[in-house]
Amino acid sequence: MTSREEALRALESRDLTGAYIDDVKRQVSIVHSVRVDQELSEWIAAESDRRGVSPSLIIRDALMEAKAAQASDETVTLKLSDLHRAVNRLVQPIGYRTA
Template identity: 40%
Template sequence: MTDNSEIQAALDSRDWTGAEVVTDRPRAKIVHSVRLPAEWSEALEAEADRRGTTPSRLMQDYILAGLQQDSAAPEGTVTISRAALHQAIDAALMNAA
């Protein structure tokens, strides 16, 4: 077993001749917290179970897919739900009459 004086000597050493520069270290992971309604949380956990993964990994997949979709969209493109599209079409038809 190494005693404390050997450990301190190693820490105090200024000889860097055997040192190695590490440039390919993994990037740090950052935690972002989100609050979900209970029913969303239950649905997320059920879907993660169905896929054999964790809710955290599933959220990562969803976020990455959303970011990739947004970056592929042409400038000025807006994504809306199908229901909102139908409402907009109905309103345009009503206004045209």
């Protein structure tokens, strides 16, 4: 008898009349494949080693942080001239900044 036949026979003889479904609701996990460069891959591996968790948890945490940041983001209205002043302050060399 083959292993497949043995497995099927074992399933046929199983009595599930007393079985119950655990009432705990579990979220379905879906796997997403992602390609990263070597530097990011090494960072993920180092961070997972440092925390003592799997690389999947590191990636999941980063995605959850990004989602939370997006949810708390809000649109603001400002004058274009104020925006230009703010950007110019960021890109000017430190020695040339004006108050």
